[in-house]
Every structure is written in C-alpha cells, then in structure tokens.
Amino acid sequence: EVTEKIEAVLREDAIFASNTSTLPITGLARNSKRPDQFIGIHFFSPVEKMMLVEVILGKETGDKALATALDYVAAIRKTPIVVNDTRGFYVNRCVFRYMAEAYDMLIEGVPAAMIENAAKMAGMPVGPLSLNDEVAVDLSYKIFKASIADLGAESVDPRHMELVTTLVEGEGRLGRKAGKGFYDYPPKPAKKKLWPGLKDLYPQQRPEDVDIQVLKQRLLVTIALEAARTMEEGIVTDPREADVGSILGFGFAPYTGGTLSYIDGMGVKAFVALCEKLAATYGSHFQPTPLLKDMAAKGETFYGRFAPQAKKAA
Numbered sequence: 001e002v003t004e005k006i007e008a009v010l011r012e013d014a015i016f017a018s019n020t021s022t023l024p025i026t027g028l029a030r031n032s033k034r035p036d037q038f039i040g041i042h043f044f045s046p047v048e049k050m051m052l053v054e055v056i057l058g059k060e061t062g063d064k065a066l067a068t069a070l071d072y073v074a075a076i077r078k079t080p081i082v083v084n085d086t087r088g089f090y091v092n093r094c095v096f097r098y099m100a101e102a103y104d105m106l107i108e109g110v111p112a113a114m115i116e117n118a119a120k121m122a123g124m125p126v127g128p129l130s131l132n133d134e135v136a137v138d139l140s141y142k143i144f145k146a147s148i149a150d151l152g153a154e155s156v157d158p159r160h161m162e163l164v165t166t167l168v169e170g171e172g173r174l175g176r177k178a179g180k181g182f183y184d185y186p187p188k189p190a191k192k193k194l195w196p197g198l199k200d201l202y203p204q205q206r207p208e209d210v211d212i213q214v215l216k217q218r219l220l221v222t223i224a225l226e227a228a229r230t231m232e233e234g235i236v237t238d239p240r241e242a243d244v245g246s247i248l249g250f251g252f253a254p255y256t257g258g259t260l261s262y263i264d265g266m267g268v269k270a271f272v273a274l275c276e277k278l279a280a281t282y283g284s285h286f287q288p289t290p291l292l293k294d295m296a297a298k299g300e301t302f303y304g305r306f307a308p309q310a311k312k313a314a
Contacts, residue, residue, distance in 0.1 A: 003031045003038075015068045017041040021135075022088045022143050025058035036062035039069050042089060044249055045135060052248035053078040058085050079248055081241040083230075087147070090227075090236050091249035094259065095131070097226040097285075098250070099140065101218055102128035103160045104282070109205040110215065112182065112198045118215035123253030128219065129194070131250070133181035138174040140164050166201065214278075220262065221278060221286065223252060224271070227259035231306060232291040239302040260302040269296040 006016065016038045018028055029038035040056030053073045057066065066082070073080040083090045105115045116127030132140060141164045147155045167173040167181065173195065175181035183192040227246060230236045236245075243258025256262035263271045272288040279286035288296075295305060 001031075003028065007033060013037075015039060015065045017069060017072075019043055021092055021139070023146065024087055025056045025061070025085045029058045029060065035060035037065050039065040040085070040089070041069055041073070042091070044091070050248070051079050052091070052245060053080050054089050054091055054245065054249070055080050055082045056085055056089050057082065079244065081236075081245040083241070083245075084235045084237075086230070086233065086235045087150075090230050090242065091245055093230060093235075094223045094226045094246060094252070095135075095250050096143075097222045098124075098219060099128045099132045100157070100160060100285075101222045102132070103157075103163055105215065105218075106163065106198065107159050107202055109202050110210055111204060111207055112194050114207060114210055114212065114215065116194070118212050119219050121212065122216035122220050123255055124219065125251035129182035130192075133175040133183055136175040136177060137164060137181045138168045141168045163201070171197070217274065218278060218282060218286075220253060220256075221271075221274060224259045224262050225275060225286065225288070225292075228263065228292055228302075229289055231260070231302065232289050237306070239306050242302075263292075264301040264303055268292060268300065268302075272296040 003016070010016065012034075014037065016029075016032065016034075018025060018038075018040050019042055020028065020040065021042065025038065025040040029035040032038045035058065038058055039061050040054065040058070042054035042056060044050035044052055055066065055069045055073065070080055070082075081090070086093070088096055102115050102119075106112065112129060116129055119127040126134070144156045144161050144164060148161075171180075172178070173180045173182070176183070176185055176192075179185045180195065182195060182198065184195050185192045223246070227236070227242050231239070231242065236242045239260040242260045246252035246259040247254050252259055253262065256265060266274075272292050275286050275288040275292070279288075295301070
C-alpha cells in the first residue's frame, strides 16, 4: 500500500529507495510498477556517526537505480557496499548472529557482565546486549515476528523469542530509547548499568566456571561464519566489501581486518576445526559450511578465491 501510494506521486524517472533493516527489497518492490527503479539504501544508527551504507539490489533492480544510489551515497560522504537481496542483507545478518549468541549465553546462565566484557576483550566496540539496546529490543521483537510470519515458527529460536517477549511485553524494556532494556539508563551524568533483573531470568553459572576465551571465540566465530555464508549464497560477492562492511557497519574487531580477513588470517583449515569444536558443545549453528570445508581441503583463502583480480585472471 505504501509503495503504491508513493509511486502515484513520484516522477516517472524517480528512484525509490527503502531504508528497511531486514525486509527483503524484492518483496517490498512486489507492488511497484517499476521494480527496476526500486533499491535498498540501508543506513546504520546513529546515522550522523556511522560511515557505512548498504546498497541492496532486489531481483529486478536495474543498473540506473544502482548508479543513482551510489552517486547519492558518495554525495553524502558515506562509504557504500553493494549486496544482493536477502532477509537482513549482510550487516544485520552478522549483527543478529552476534546478538543471538549473547541470547544463548544468557540462557545458559553466563553472567551478562561477562558476555559484555568478553566481547570488548575480543575487540568489539560494544557488547552484544548494549548493541541490542541501541538498535532497540522491540525492533528485535518485531523482526522475530516478521520472520515467523514470512518463514514459519522454525525460523526463530523459541527460547530467543521468549527472552525478547519477556523484556518487551513483560517488562516494557524496549532499549535505550525507552531508558531501559538489557541496561538501565539513568539521567546523565550517571552511567548506564546492566539491569539486575537479568540474573533472575535464568539459573546463573559461577563466573569461575565460565571460560572467557571460549566466550570470545563464540562471539567472533559466529559473526565470521555468517559472513562466510553470505559469500557462499552470493549475497556478498567481494571479500573487501564483507570486511569493510563488518568494520564500518558494526565494528567487527578491527585488528582482524574484518570478518573474512579474520578467517583468512587464522587459516580456513584452523577456522573449520574451531567451528567443529564449538558446534560439538554449543550447537549446529557453528557447523562449517560446504564452502569452508572445500576451501580448507584446497588450502584456499577468501581473498584468493573471490578477489576480483583472481576472477579476472581465471
């Protein structure tokens, strides 16, 4: 309905761009009379500070729409990456894995402060719970509901849905914008503090029983593994864009060079072995993909296999 109403008053040559954070562009363009002029231009919060913009190509997006979008992003002095259409695109798919791993840790009884500190020790600028507050906990709730509506109940971990529903519906904790989420946000100059009620949601492990090194590995590996999946699916086609997007989009441990450089730096064979070790204890979402296994067997790197100069040479 929104698409049709907007197109009714747009110039015929206008490009229609959406800033949706997860909804596929192809689906939003379904009611468009000119889907070749429909594109995604995804900003990140806070927009005035975040330099990255994701330009998302729907299945019918044309070259003119892409060129116009890139010109626009350059004019407002942002850095673009171009990705193909999928739910959550590239950056948010990685971000959601980061937050989902934190949900798993909370459910396991890992103290929230250890989760946040482990993330920072791993090189992330903010912990996953703090990040979730920034993007809004009720946005996670809406995204879960949209995924269930479009893809079925199995698309969302019911334990995660229960956690977010408890915060949003049960406690009214919507995130920073509401002054309370995973953290409490008292009036300035007081600093935010983790909500004490988190420890009452699940039986707590003793801090001395939690391996901080494993927490760090889980948080980085789950993000990098999702980045590898987007390459395998053809959502991202250039490892440079995956790396730039991960650092400028959500601050993935910059010392690594980005998500795929993290894998290449460790060595794909070593990364696959680490994934299999984590999968044995923490769940099948850590299972390495067929692409990673193939690369490990051949001794390949992402920059060797997917870099434009390698394609040109081939």
